[in-house]
Amino acid sequence: MSAMEALARTLTEMQGRGAPALVMGKILSKTPLRVLAGGNAQDRDSLLRSAGIDLDDLAVGDQVALWPIEDQQRYVILTKVVEL
Numbered sequence: 001m002s003a004m005e006a007l008a009r010t011l012t013e014m015q016g017r018g019a020p021a022l023v024m025g026k027i028l029s030k031t032p033l034r035v036l037a038g039g040n041a042q043d044r045d046s047l048l049r050s051a052g053i054d055l056d057d058l059a060v061g062d063q064v065a066l067w068p069i070e071d072q073q074r075y076v077i078l079t080k081v082v083e084l
Contacts, residue, residue: 021073025066027058037066037075049077 007010025042028034033044033055049055058064058080066075 014075023066023068024081025064025075027060027062027064029060030055030058035064035066035075036078038068038072042075046074047077048074050079053079054076
């Protein structure tokens with residue numbers, strides 16, 4: 001099973017339990033890194049990122065898709081979200 005298949009399976013299981021599978025976030029600051037997620041500001045200690053995310057490519061105000069983990073105490077930045 002690929003990493004993407006495993007992620008899709010986990011997200012589906014989370015939705016089945018009523019837990020939010022994905023959360024939209026907004027970059028509040030880069031130095032120090034702060035992201036608004038679930039109505040709360042998250043700092044670097046509560047954030048992880050996927051290997052494909054380069055923090056240098058993110059700017060204040062950017063929207064990101066976050067995966068809440070550890071009972072929504074930490075978040076994984078999955079990707080930057082842009083308009084079509």
